[in-house]
Amino acid sequence: MHENLASLQEALGNRYRLLRELGSGGMAAVYLAEDTERGERVAVKVLRRELTAILGTTRFHREIEILSGLQHPNIVPVLDSRQAGTRLYYVMPFIPGDSVRARLERQGPFPVEDVIRIAKDIGEAIDYAHEHGVLHRDIKPENVLFDGPRALVCDFGVARAIEAAGGEFSSSSGLVVGTPTYMSPEQATGGEVDQRSDVYSLGCVIYEMLAGEPPFAGPTAQAVLARKLSEPPRDLRTVRQDVSAAMERAVLLAMEKDPARRPESASTLVGMLT
Numbered sequence: 436m437h438e439n440l441a442s443l444q445e446a447l448g449n450r451y452r453l454l455r456e457l458g459s460g461g462m463a464a465v466y467l468a469e470d471t472e473r474g475e476r477v478a479v480k481v482l483r484r485e486l487t488a489i490l491g492t493t494r495f496h497r498e499i500e501i502l503s504g505l506q507h508p509n510i511v512p513v514l515d516s517r518q519a520g521t522r523l524y525y526v527m528p529f530i531p532g533d534s535v536r537a538r539l540e541r542q543g544p545f546p547v548e549d550v551i552r553i554a555k556d557i558g559e560a561i562d563y564a565h566e567h568g569v570l571h572r573d574i575k576p577e578n579v580l581f582d583g584p585r586a587l588v589c590d591f592g593v594a595r596a597i598e599a600a601g602g603e604f605s606s607s608s609g610l611v612v613g614t615p616t617y618m619s620p621e622q623a624t625g626g627e628v629d630q631r632s633d634v635y636s637l638g639c640v641i642y643e644m645l646a647g648e649p650p651f652a653g654p655t656a657q658a659v660l661a662r663k664l665s666e667p668p669r670d671l672r673t674v675r676q677d678v679s680a681a682m683e684r685a686v687l688l689a690m691e692k693d694p695a696r697r698p699e700s701a702s703t704l705v706g707m708l709t
Contacts, residue, residue: 440466443481446519451479451526460577462486467529476529477514480590487523495523502591505567509560511580511589530587535644536576544647547677551708553579554641556586558701561637564591565630565700572628574636575617576643615656615663616649620692623660630701631694637701638689641708645682646674650690664692682708 443466444453451468457478458465463486468479482490499516506512516525535553538545545553557579561571571578571591578590613622619635622628642650650668653659668690671683685707691697698704 443519443522446522447479447517447524448519450517451477453479458577468526470526478527478529479524480527481519481522481524484521487521490523492518492523499525502569505564505569505591507560507563509556509585509587510563510591511587513591527589530580530582530589532581532583534577534581535579535586535640538581539576539643539647544675545644547645547682550641550644551705552584553586553644554637554708555705557588557637557640558705560588561630561633561701565633570628570630571633571636572622573613573617574633574640575614576640579640615659616651619694620664621694623663629694631697631699634689634697634699634701634704635691635694637704638686638697642668642671642686642690645671645678645686648674679709 440453440456447453450471452471454467454469454476456464457467463480463482466479466481468477469475470477482495487495496516496518499513503513503516511527511530514526514528516523518524533541557574561574564571569591571588573590574588578588580587580589613636615623617636617639619628619632620626622632639650646669651659651662651666653662668687671678671686672680685698685704688707689697689704698707
């Protein structure tokens, strides 16, 4: 467990009753909770103390307020954000379905037609956010959830707040904006990022849904980034015979190291898959 549930509940107060931990990562832990006012189950994401100290309360709440305005069928919305003692947290609807990660671990590569459908849902969410000035910066299989057949993108909140706060994290802090396996080369090297960085990450997710493994792997984050910066991804059709030449070209184009060579938008990438 990320930390003692009773002590965290005491800090949060009575509005959200924590039920159990759903998972944790480098930046936060997420808990299943009951919204005692609405009688609904929600997901409460509690940021690490180190991250709270870097962000600051005022900036965090301001950025979460911006994110709460993202209303799209394929985006898990932000419902609330609060401070609990020295901790910051935000609240999202609880989506009881699988994630892309869970399905990959359970069943392996996805059927091609499912990949196209899921990529379309993700692409629509990403493009909508981009139109409203928000980059995700952490598109990955764990952040794509299923509500019935529809794929929903979650977790715009933390990365956006960190980006706006201008946080620069040393390797000793253990806090990194994004996930090395899926982040673009320019994001990995601290360069300027735009919507094509999210397109790169979407390309990595599509690749993994088709191949059953990410385009770059290694024993450490540094090893993954070194390969990402110096090697091309393995051709998809060497591991997946039913992937068309057009789909392979589209996915590999999305993962070009030079952003200028990538599709300009997620929807452009999705349209190239067929």
